[in-house]
Amino acid sequence: MLNGWKMKSNEGVSVEVVVAPSSEHLPLVMSKLGKDVHVAAQDCWVEKGGAFTGESSAEQLAGLGISYVVTGNSDRRLILKESNEVVAQKCAYALSKGLKVILCMGETLEEREAGNTMKVCEEQLQAVQAAIGQGDWENLVIVYEPVWAMGTGKVATPEEAGKVHLEIRCWLTDQISNEVGEITRIIYGGSVTAANCEELARQDHVDGFLVGEASLKPEFIDIIVNSAMVKEEEGQECYI
Numbered sequence: 001m002l003n004g005w006k007m008k009s010n011e012g013v014s015v016e017v018v019v020a021p022s023s024e025h026l027p028l029v030m031s032k033l034g035k036d037v038h039v040a041a042q043d044c045w046v047e048k049g050g051a052f053t054g055e056s057s058a059e060q061l062a063g064l065g066i067s068y069v070v071t072g073n074s075d076r077r078l079i080l081k082e083s084n085e086v087v088a089q090k091c092a093y094a095l096s097k098g099l100k101v102i103l104c105m106g107e108t109l110e111e112r113e114a115g116n117t118m119k120v121c122e123e124q125l126q127a128v129q130a131a132i133g134q135g136d137w138e139n140l141v142i143v144y145e146p147v148w149a150m151g152t153g154k155v156a157t158p159e160e161a162g163k164v165h166l167e168i169r170c171w172l173t174d175q176i177s178n179e180v181g182e183i184t185r186i187i188y189g190g191s192v193t194a195a196n197c198e199e200l201a202r203q204d205h206v207d208g209f210l211v212g213e214a215s216l217k218p219e220f221i222d223i224i225v226n227s228a229m230v231k232e233e234e235g236q237e238c239y240i
């Protein structure tokens with residue numbers, strides 16, 4: 001997962017990157033990456049810490065110096081059955097503790113085939129709107145991660161991804177504000193590789209990527225640099 005590390009690559013392009021290791025590796029990764037690289041937790045608890053064995057609270061994460069937390073990852077929505085409301089509660093609480101939130105959303109194959117992609121995304125967004133109102137959206141990064149493209153090698157075509165990103169941006173503009181619609185980073189996740197990142201990055205509303213499997217391979221650097229170069233050519237920033 002990248003997003004937040006404002007770096008200058010050897011090629012001279014700038015890109016923001018956040019790395020989201022598993023919780024047991026957070027302090028180690030923070031100490032190794034230095035202050036230019038933001039580190040995200042992969043999840044947090046819905047409210048103030050207490051007797052919730054095994055969960056990490058937003059306070060604990062903020063206390064470690066972590067600036068971002070991922071919420072609503074498809075693994076948690078599907079396997080752990082986290083509802084839209086639970087994800088929204090996590091967003092609201094993490095934001096209230098000063099963390100930036102990387103909010104994942106997207107449809108299953110069944111939902112896509114039924115023509116419900118945007119309905120699903122809107123319901124996920126509406127739950128967050130109900131939890132945080134009109135405030136604090138500037139501290140949210142949205143990840144469109146279609147479940148059917150997750151770790152499957154099936155990637156949304158650039159047009160498919162670009163269309164959903166545009167629709168999410170229109171929802172933000174209509175429901176929150178013009179400014180939020182304009183500034184919110186909407187990044188794509190789902191089988192992103194060095195081979196497909198440039199074409200995806202050419203889509204206007206694809207602002208960067210959430211990279212899973214390929215982030216564990218050397219090609220990760222190519223994804224960062226090549227995506228950033230595409231965005232720079234188009235006068236835009238890149239977030240990975």
Ligand SMILES: O=C(CO)COP(=O)(O)O
Nearest residue numbers: 150151189190191212213
């Ligand atoms: O969004 C993702 C994981 O949540 C992406 O994972 P992959 O890149 O492995 O498909």
